[in-house]
Amino acid sequence: xxxxxxxIMVAMVMTVVSSSSTHDYGDALTKSILFFEGQRSGxxxxxxxxTWRKDSALRDGFEIGVDLVGGYYDAGDNVKFNxxxxxxxxxxxWSVLEFGKDMSSDLPHALDTIRWATDYFLKATSIPGFIFxxxxxxxxxxxxxxxxxxxxxxxxxxxVSKQFPGSEVSAEIAAALAASSMVFxxxxxxxxxxLLKRAKMVFDFADKxxxxxxxxxxxxxCPFYCDFSGYEDELIWGAAWLFKATKQIxxxxxxxxxxxxxxxxxxxxxSWVGGSFAEFGWDSKHAGINVLVSxxxxxxxxxxxxxxxxxxxxxICTLLPESPTLSxxxxxxxxxxxxxxxxxxxxxxxxxxxxxxxxxxxxxxxxVHCGNVVASPARLVQLAKGQADYILGSNPLSxxxxxxxxxxFPQNIHxxxxxxxxxxxxxxxxxxxGGNDYLYSENPNPNxxxxxxxxxxxxxxxxxxxxxxxxxxxxxxxxxxxxxGVLAYFKSQSS
Numbered sequence: 001x002x003x004x005x006x007x008i009m010v011a012m013v014m015t016v017v018s019s020s021s022t023h024d025y026g027d028a029l030t031k032s033i034l035f036f037e038g039q040r041s042g043x044x045x046x047x048x049x050x051t052w053r054k055d056s057a058l059r060d061g062f063e064i065g066v067d068l069v070g071g072y073y074d075a076g077d078n079v080k081f082n083x084x085x086x087x088x089x090x091x092x093x094w095s096v097l098e099f100g101k102d103m104s105s106d107l108p109h110a111l112d113t114i115r116w117a118t119d120y121f122l123k124a125t126s127i128p129g130f131i132f133x134x135x136x137x138x139x140x141x142x143x144x145x146x147x148x149x150x151x152x153x154x155x156x157x158x159x160v161s162k163q164f165p166g167s168e169v170s171a172e173i174a175a176a177l178a179a180s181s182m183v184f185x186x187x188x189x190x191x192x193x194x195l196l197k198r199a200k201m202v203f204d205f206a207d208k209x210x211x212x213x214x215x216x217x218x219x220x221x222c223p224f225y226c227d228f229s230g231y232e233d234e235l236i237w238g239a240a241w242l243f244k245a246t247k248q249i250x251x252x253x254x255x256x257x258x259x260x261x262x263x264x265x266x267x268x269x270x271s272w273v274g275g276s277f278a279e280f281g282w283d284s285k286h287a288g289i290n291v292l293v294s295x296x297x298x299x300x301x302x303x304x305x306x307x308x309x310x311x312x313x314x315x316i317c318t319l320l321p322e323s324p325t326l327s328x329x330x331x332x333x334x335x336x337x338x339x340x341x342x343x344x345x346x347x348x349x350x351x352x353x354x355x356x357x358x359x360x361x362x363x364x365x366x367x368v369h370c371g372n373v374v375a376s377p378a379r380l381v382q383l384a385k386g387q388a389d390y391i392l393g394s395n396p397l398s399x400x401x402x403x404x405x406x407x408x409f410p411q412n413i414h415x416x417x418x419x420x421x422x423x424x425x426x427x428x429x430x431x432x433x434g435g436n437d438y439l440y441s442e443n444p445n446p447n448x449x450x451x452x453x454x455x456x457x458x459x460x461x462x463x464x465x466x467x468x469x470x471x472x473x474x475x476x477x478x479x480x481x482x483x484x485g486v487l488a489y490f491k492s493q494s495s
Contacts (some may be wrong), residue, residue: 023392025494028405029487030106035451035480036113038417041080041148042070042120047112052422052447056148060135061157066127068135068157071120075476076415078148079136082124083213083225086172087282088477089117090241091352093179095485098356100183102492110484111183118180118195121173125202133169133213134158138224145435147420152432158217166213168227170206171234174199178241196245203238207254210235229276229284232261237285240293255293259307262286277311278318278327280349282478287315291353291360298364312357316380317370319350324371333396333461334386341471344401344456345479347387352482354384355489388486391453396461403475404450411444412467414474418449419467439467453479
């Protein structure tokens with residue numbers, strides 16, 4: 001019966017994929033990177049292409065004598081949340097490391113996108129004994145609908161320290177810095193070395209002073225970006241990236257010694273460790289750890305006692321519609337769904353892991369076995385392509401969920417800067433509550449946030465283009481970041 005259901009689901013998903021029109025992955029790639037210029041905080045450079053955005057938050061950190069200018073706003077608000085920002089940076093760096101050679105003229109822009117974040121993280125980690133993890137009072141910010149260029153809300157800086165630790169956000173920043181150091185190694189050796197040195201320092205801080213920022217900064221980081229999966233996965237993730245960047249055995253030993261701290265169990269007589277092996281996103285790094293480390297496990301280290309490959313395989317089996325251990329859902333149109341809001345974050349992050357793991361499997365001449373189902377690397381790519389094509393418009397609504405791509409895309413996205421008239425259009429001030437007329441307006445956003453991917457449709461493939469429905473209409477950096485790699489991959493395949 002499971003096999004029959006799986007076959008029906010595969011046929012359903014394949015019908016959507018096969019009926020899709022050809023997509024311009026290069027155009028989508030260009031726009032997915034351009035989106036980040038619309039999220040920039042700080043003094044904008046002369047090379048800024050999204051010109052309706054202007055300088056903003058130029059005094060961040062000055063009230064306490066620290067320069068925290070720069071970085072990215074996470075979504076449709078004007079707060080800098082460093083936990084998801086760091087994850088987005090790690091994913092951008094991983095995208096370039098895997099697929100940078102396929103980005104052609106978009107590669108310099110991808111590098112600028114990464115550097116905008118890493119320059120900020122160097123500032124946020126510049127004071128010994130402190131890691132700045134957020135700028136902006138989220139309650140004050142969310143109570144106002146105003147342009148980032150003229151915020152009146154408190155730009156309060158929040159930090160973790162020895163006494164008030166935050167291992168998850170600190171270790172994710174370390175991962176971002178380590179991954180980015182590899183990106184710049186052949187381009188700017190001095191900058192690369194600086195990033196790596198700081199990554200080591202931040203990781204040591206995260207490991208030595210262990211604890212969750214939920215406990216130290218809970219009232220300000222929750223419910224926005226609470227850490228629900230614990231901080232152990234970020235510590236292992238950070239160590240894995242540091243090992244990849246340095247090849248120093250102490251980081252590899254850290255990964256091996258600490259994996260058992262994550263959950264373990266036994267499935268069908270097979271023992272496993274590694275916690276929530278099927279989860280990956282700004283909060284949980286488990287599947288990412290297994291895929292990242294699996295390449296090393298396949299190529300250079302005995303796999304007999306290592307859980308990474310088996311966990312990565314098990315993760316893949318949770319995604320395949322024909323697998324007996326499928327644990328995600330699919331809409332009638334073929335879009336992958338997992339619990340929680342902003343569902344397209346799952347479609348983009350998991351598609352990224354699918355194409356990356358497919359590459360690793362190809363290099364090792366392996367396939368994934370899900371019970372009696374055998375999935376080739378090509379099958380993983382096929383599944384990821386179905387998700388990418390759905391996002392770009394091959395879906396029951398024939399709607400692209402990327403702003404500015406295709407003929408039909410969301411017009412009323414939940415985004416302050418995009419929905420309010422720009423300073424060029426409306427130089428007069430718009431105060432905190434003055435923006436509500438624009439928030440509740442049914443008129444399309446006046447400024448196109450090109451490349452932004454919104455939260456997406458519901459599980460029945462329906463989408464209401466409503467600015468107030470932020471779960472479905474709000475874009476985020478961590479939806480876009482992994483999709484950069486996915487699009488670069490499919491651009492190379494289509495050419």
